Amino acid sequence: MFTERVGQIIFFIIPVMIIVGVVNAIGRAIGAFIGQTLVSNSLLETQWYAFSLVFLLGAGYALKYGEHVRVDVFYSSWTPKRKALIDFLGAVLFLIPFSIIVIVVSIPWVSNSWAILEMSGDPGGLPRYPIKTMVIVCFVLLIIQGISEAIKNLAVLTGAKDQLEEARHGADIAI
Structure with a gap:
């Protein structure tokens, strides 16, 4: 259920990302035509933040629905039990330990970013610490x-x- 809520959040971020991208593209094209800068760094970074959020928040959602990268050439022909074994071992031996390592390594990086309230290096850019926090959340x-x-x-x-x-099938019949 929680992953579904995250998916709903992503559902609303994607149109924002697209709209901001279109505005950026049109603004740059018109700006180049008239010789003016019509796109700000904050607008460009908003598009980058939205893309990052879709990717970072979508990782767990993609895992739930099996949309992550696999070697389907082999996987598709395996029995359900063999698939379950490979997926179980992949989660326990690789996914979970790797995720823990990334969190542990990221904590000082994110903490420092919050401590200094890190901002973009570009004029008019957005704060970096919220998006860096999303790495840990992901x-x-x-x-x-x-x-x-x-x-x-x-x-x-x-x-x-x-x-x-x-048991569920039996319950459905009994009703």
């Missing part, structure tokens, strides 16, 4: 979704998912 969300996926895959491996589906 990997926390990935850990949460990774644990969820590991539990689901463990249920497939142990047969608990089949039992749950049978």
Whole structure:
């Protein structure tokens, strides 16, 4: 449910990103034509922030729906249990530990950014500390979704998912 809410947030960020991108492109084209600067650094950075938010917040959402990168040439022909085993091991051995490492390494970087209230190096640019914080948020969300996926895959491996589906199917018939 939480991941769904994050997906809804992304749903609203994407049009903002597109609109800001179009305004930037049109502003630069018209500005070049008339010899004036019509696009500010803050507008350019807003587009960059929106893209970053879509990517960072969308990582856990993509994981939930299996939209992340895989070697589908092999994966698509595997049995559900083999897929579950690979996904379980991938989450437990790679995704979760890597996410923890990124969080630990990022904390001093983000803390320093907050301590100095880091701003963009460009005139009229936006603060950097909020977007840097989203790196940690992204990997926390990935850990949460990774644990969820590991539990689901463990249920497939142990047969608990089949039992749950049978129980649900039986309940549907009884109603």
